[in-house]
Amino acid sequence: MRIGVLGGGQLGRMLGLAGIPLGLEFRFFDASAEAPALAAGELVCGSYEDAAALQRFAADVDVITYEFENVPVQALDLLATAAPIRPGRRALEVSQDRVNEKSFFAEAGVATGEWRKADTLEELKSAAAELGDCIVKTRRMGYDGKGQMRIKTPADCETAWNLTSNGGLIVEKVVPFDRELSQVAVRGVDGDIRFWPLVENVHKDGILHTTTAPAQGVAPSMKRQAENMIRSVMEMLEYVGVLTIEFFDVDGSLLANEMAPRVHNSGHWTIEGSVTSQFENHVRAIAGLPLGHAEARFASVMINCIGAMPPAPAVLQHDGVHLHDYGKAAREGRKVGHITICDEPPTGESLKDKVEHLERLVEEARLIAAKG
C-alpha cells in the first residue's frame, strides 16, 4: 500500500518514519527537492498548480493525505478521482480560513472567544471599537504568529488593514487566558475515535516553544469538554485522520482558538511518550487500519528547536532524551527539530532538571541562528 502525502516537511517525514514499520510506502509532493520527507520515501517536486506533477504524484497511490493545511483545495479537486483523500476537502477548506473555521466551531457547538469578520477598513474599525482589546489576523495563510497584529488604539486599525492581501481579516477579542492547551485526536474510517491527553503549550514569539504532556491539573470536566468538542468537529466533518484543536484555558473552561486538520507540533511528544504516536495513528486511520491506544506512557516535555539545532553530542549526553533533527538548513525562526524528554527509567536526573539543561542548549542554538 502506498500513501501519498501533500507536503514534504518534517510532518511528512515523521509520518513516513511511523508508517514504514507498518509495511507502507510513501510518496511526498513538495516544491523543494530537498524536502525533509525525502528521507522517508519518494519525492515528486512541483507546485500545487502543476497538474502534470500532481498526476505523477497520484499515480499508484492508494490514499492521499496532507501535512500542510495551506494546500489549495483546487489541487485536491485535481486529485479527487485518483484516490480517497483523508482527511477530506471540507476539513481543509474550513481550517484554511479563520472566518469559516470560527463559524464552523459555532455550528459544532465549540466555544470560542468573540470575533468579527472585517472585509473593509470600516468594518475593521467598528469591530475593534466593539471588541476593545483585540487581535487582527488575515483570514488565510497565517501560521506561527505570522499575518497578525494586536490592536490597542483605533489608530492601529490603519496599520492592521495593510495585513490584508488575500481575502479579508478576522478580528478576535483578546482572551485573558490562564494557559494554552491542545487536544489531539484521531478518527478512523469506521468512526472509532482515540484521544491523546490534553497537553499544555507555551509559545515564544508566536512559535510553539514547549509542550508538557499530559497537562497538569486537568479536571475530568475539562477533559470531557475537550473530547466532546473535538468529537463533534470530527463527526460533522466525517473526519478521517489526526485533528488538533488549540484551546485557551480560561478559569478552567476551554475556548477554541484554532484547529489543524493534520498531525500537529503539540503532538510530537507522542512518538516516545504515548502508546501509539499521532503519526502512526494518522497513518493507521487513513490506511483503514484499526487505531492504537493514545494513552501517555510517561510524563513528557517537548522542546522545539528554532533556527538551528543544538549540537547533538551536547544533547545526547543527557540520558532519556530523544532527539529529532529534521535535516533542515539553519535559518532564523525556522522549526529545525525537536527534543522530547520523558520521565522514564532510570530516573536519576529529574525531568525538570533535564528540561532546564536542554532549554539552555536549544536557546544557545537559536541565538546563534538569529545572529546569522
Add this chain to the structure above:
Amino acid sequence: MRIGVLGGGQLGRMLGLAGIPLGLEFRFFDASAEAPALAAGELVCGSYEDAAALQRFAADVDVITYEFENVPVQALDLLATAAPIRPGRRALEVSQDRVNEKSFFAEAGVATGEWRKADTLEELKSAAAELGDCIVKTRRMGYDGKGQMRIKTPADCETAWNLTSNGGLIVEKVVPFDRELSQVAVRGVDGDIRFWPLVENVHKDGILHTTTAPAQGVAPSMKRQAENMIRSVMEMLEYVGVLTIEFFDVDGSLLANEMAPRVHNSGHWTIEGSVTSQFENHVRAIAGLPLGHAEARFASVMINCIGAMPPAPAVLQHDGVHLHDYGKAAREGRKVGHITICDEPPTGESLKDKVEHLERLVEEARLIAAKG
C-alpha cells in the same frame, strides 16, 4: 553525516529508521534492488566482489558499518581507506568462523561448552567419539539453524561430513541447557559501554521465535557474568557498535553459544521496550555520539513473523501492539517481520493473553506460507 551500511536487510532498514531522526543519512549496499532498507535511504546494488560498486557505495560516506556478518573481509579491505569501519574487520573475522569464535571466547575468558574442530572425516569421527551427544556445524556461513546436524550414532558422521564445503567443521558437545538467553550491549568510540537486560529466547526449527525481555529470574551474579563476558569481548576487539552474545543458561551459569557483531533479532524489543533502542545506540556509537540508556521501560515480548505477515488489521486490533513489517515477499522460513507487545498502559488485557492471541495469528500466517 552519511552512514554506509553493508547489507540492506531488515536490520539495515531499522538502523536507518532509528538514525534518520538524529539527522543522519543512510546508504545501503545489497545484492537486491528490492532490499528492505531501500525505505530508509539510498541503495547501491552490487556483489561484494564488485570493487566499482563498493567504491560508489563508499563515496562521501563518513562511517561504514555492516548489518550482515557474512560480508567477505576482502570487501572491507577494499573499503578500508574510504571511511572508518565500525565494528572493525577483526570482529567480523572472528564471528564468521565458528572455530575462530570459540578460540576467541576462550582467550577472552568467556565460558563455552566443549568443542573440537574437524578438518577431516577422521577428525570428525574421533571428536564425536570423545564428545558423545554432539552437533556438527559448518565453520562458516551457517545461520538460522542451517548448515548443522545432530550426531547420535557414529554412522551419522558420514552424513554430517557432507555438510562441509567451505572450510571445515566444528563439533560441539550438546549442552543440556535450561534456556537460551542473550546479552546485547553497545560500546562507544570513547569506550563507554551500555548493557540492555539479559533476555530469554525461544527458537523453533532453528529460527528465533520469541524474545522475552527482561528475562525472568536472573540473579545479580548471572547479570554480572553476562556483562563481564561481553565487556571482555568488546574490549579485546576495541569494538564500536552493538554486539550480541547468545548464551545457554545451565543451572544458573552461562555458556556462550555464539556472537553476532551487529544489531540482533533478540534486541528488536528495544525499539519500544527500552529507553534507547539497539538500532539508535548502534548508530550513535559508530557516529561517535554519546550512548543512550539501555534500561527496559516495560516488560516486552517480541514475536518473529516467519514466512508471511499476519494480516495487519487482525494484529492491530489488539492494543499496545507494535507491528514491524519488513516489506519482504512471503516465503517459507523467511523472517518477514516482528511484533512487540509491551506491558504498557492501559493494562486491560494481560501481556500473556495478548501474546497468546498474537502467537496464534503469526502461526496461521506461517502455515499459509509453508503450504505455498
